[in-house]
Amino acid sequence: MPTLTLSAKAGADEHSEAQHIRQAFLVPEDTKPYKSAKKVPGQTAKDPLHRTVSAARIDKNRILDGLDGVDGFIVKIVS
Numbered sequence: 417m418p419t420l421t422l423s424a425k426a427g428a429d430e431h432s433e434a435q436h437i438r439q440a441f442l443v444p445e446d447t448k449p450y451k452s453a454k455k456v457p458g459q460t461a462k463d464p465l466h467r468t469v470s471a472a473r474i475d476k477n478r479i480l481d482g483l484d485g486v487d488g489f490i491v492k493i494v495s
Contacts, residue, residue: 417461418489425495438493457488464488 422434437458440447444454458465466488 417464419492420458420465420489421492421494423494434493437491441493458491461490464490 422428422430422437424431424434424438428434440456441459444456445452447454447456455463457463
C-alpha cells in the first residue's frame with residue numbers, strides 16, 4: 417500500500433499539513449462536516465485515503481500514476 421509520509425517537525429515544508437492531518441486523526445469529530453461518529457480515512461491499510469469517489473477517475477489516476485491495482489493510500493505523520 418503506498419504511504420504518504422509527512423513531517424510535523426518545525427521547519428519542514430509540510431509541517432502545517434502534517435499537523436492538520438494529525439489533528440484530524442486524533443479528534444475527527446472536530447473536522448467539518450461535524451459528525452460525532454466520524455472516522456478519518458488514511459490511518460490504516462484497511463481504511464485507506466482515496467482521492468476521489470469517481471470510479472472512472474480512480475482507474476485513470478491509477479494508470480497515470482503507475483499504481484494500477486492499488487486502492488488508496490495511507491498517511492504517516494512523523495515528528
